[in-house]
Amino acid sequence: MRLASVNPADINVLQGVYPSVPSPRDIPGLQTPHRVGGNEGLGEVQELDEKGRQAGLREGDWVIFGKPQMGTWTSHMIAPASDLIPIPREAKENLTEVMGSTLMINPATAICMLRDFEQLKKGDVIVQNAANSAVGQAVVQLAARVLGVETINFVRDRPDLQGLRSDFEEWGRGGPGTHVFTYDALSNRETSSETKDAVKRIANGRPIKLALNALCGKDTTNMSKLLAPSASLVTYGAMSRSPLSLPASLLIFRDLKARGFWMSTWYAMHTRQERAALTAELAHWYAQAILAPPKANIITLTHDHEQQSLSGEAQGEKRHVDQAGRIISETMQGSQGAKTFLKFQ
Incomplete structure (x- = not known):
């Protein structure tokens, strides 16, 4: 994952008041499946199987997600090609990571409401x-x-x-x-x-x-x-x-x-080709400066191996809990007019 958005709806998921939640999935190093938060983000394809290649994907492609609650608050994920929507390669050169990470929810919601009713x-x-x-x-x-x-x-x-x-x-x-x-x-x-x-x-x-x-x-x-x-x-x-x-x-x-109107319902009711067409249209508007991204508040989460040693494990866990609390607080308060993003290193 290159960047993951934090939206108010993600906080509602954590609060247990949102109608859709991520499915549990296996996570390396953990004995039981866990739910990973995050509904929106920008991924970069690193490895492909044959089905991925048949779907037209290439290593290095930027992708967003074609169904909700994929669990984007993660450094890496394995996903079916059918759940990924590639950003057009010709538009990618003129897009920032923030632009790519916002294609799925906010501007998509805006244009669909302007057109559909x-x-x-x-x-x-x-x-x-x-x-x-x-x-x-x-x-x-x-x-x-x-x-x-x-x-x-x-x-x-x-x-x-x-x-x-x-x-x-x-x-x-x-x-x-x-x-x-x-x-x-x-x-x-x-x-x-x-x-x-x-x-x-x-x-x-x-x-x-x-x-x-x-x-x-x-x-x-x-x-x-x-x-x-x-x-x-x-x-x-x-x-x-x-x-x-x-x-x-x-x-x-x-x-x-x-x-x-709920963007998740729109995605569920439209084909992958229709979802890809919407993504391409929004990416074009970003690339042509017709659409500008919101102000960004990017929080970088690092994995410090020393802090994950036996002697520092508790300290490392506390640090990540503190970071998570700060992210939630800033999102609920609006981050002083900026949209919050997570970057994993």
Whole structure:
């Protein structure tokens, strides 16, 4: 493994609250099978059997994973060729390891949600929350530069809000428009009407027919009221840990369509060729600078043989436990706006 991503869903797996988990597998040096965490990452092919060669793989190829919960938090793994998706060799030269390690989840989620629920056309406008998350950043970039769609983005208030607005301007560069509001601006009585009026001016008569929700709770309820009749509210996360609550009037009188999206289901319902086509498309966008990776917080895990000696075994185990705790803490806190990756040496 060249690099492995740490996503919030991986932490949910550790907490025992995620619907899919890695299967136990044999690990050299351990007597019983163990589950290895990690759903996303970038691998490099080192050895192949005949089936791997027949699948078109070569030593040195960069690959990602074609099914969920492969256990990417590891220095090495043995995997069937059918579970691997090669990154096109012509795109590899222009990709960083961080780009390769993010192909499976965040930008894939973004483009699938933009395409699969509403027939968006150039000049349309959409709305999303958790807009500065890794998925949200990809939504802004792909909406602007691939689809020509304007975005209205909701985020938490913060001291450096203007700096974040500048980031959004960069992510939306080349598109028709990128707008940023805070949840408080939409929920507070003093500013709610002004914010709704501002959204109406941005829409300028265009129906807002797609909302992307990673939050749930009251802020999503408020956002859903901005949508046009028969619009789609697509939920792919619940970061607030609150239920999704929608007024019955939105369903009855405005025909709101509340849908869910999970990238694991998308992969399960599509062929290996379709998954490979999506990977190639995303890799091309990275290589052409249409899509930019999130800020990276790379944590290097080393295997110190001296610390694994009999006299230092306990110390080595404690060091790795401490590192694991730090990784979990940083991921839950958002790593100060950066996505966490593991690099094994």
